[in-house]
Amino acid sequence: MKRRVIVLSLDELPDVVYAPLGTRGVQPLALKECPRCGNKVIEQLHVVSERKGSREKKDPRLKAQSVAVDEFDINCGKCDYSFTIRCENVYSDFQGKERVITFVHIITEDGNNEGWLGNY
Numbered sequence: 001m002k003r004r005v006i007v008l009s010l011d012e013l014p015d016v017v018y019a020p021l022g023t024r025g026v027q028p029l030a031l032k033e034c035p036r037c038g039n040k041v042i043e044q045l046h047v048v049s050e051r052k053g054s055r056e057k058k059d060p061r062l063k064a065q066s067v068a069v070d071e072f073d074i075n076c077g078k079c080d081y082s083f084t085i086r087c088e089n090v091y092s093d094f095q096g097k098e099r100v101i102t103f104v105h106i107i108t109e110d111g112n113n114e115g116w117l118g119n120y
């Protein structure tokens, strides 16, 4: 029997995230890109592992009701750099409907948070 290989992919992530530019609207930024060599070839950005977080209550002073963090460990097939895309999904009620805003962070190979990239 053939061993079943679970293929992880970045399909569930959008191609771009949006970073606010103050009063000048938003700037779309490519999400699926190696932070070191700029490789954008999806087939070469391998998802090594992914972790899906369960929802947790956020700070009660904030309107957001709960937050779940998903992390995707990526290895660039071109330059062999490893990085993590961290998605912080913030769930909140908006006029009776649930709304999700996802804040995306890039974590470097040595664990540094490069900062908030944008959201979608």
Ligand SMILES: [Zn+2]
Residues within 6 Å of the ligand: 034, 035, 036, 037, 038, 039, 076, 077, 078, 079, 080, 081
């Ligand atoms: Zn690379």
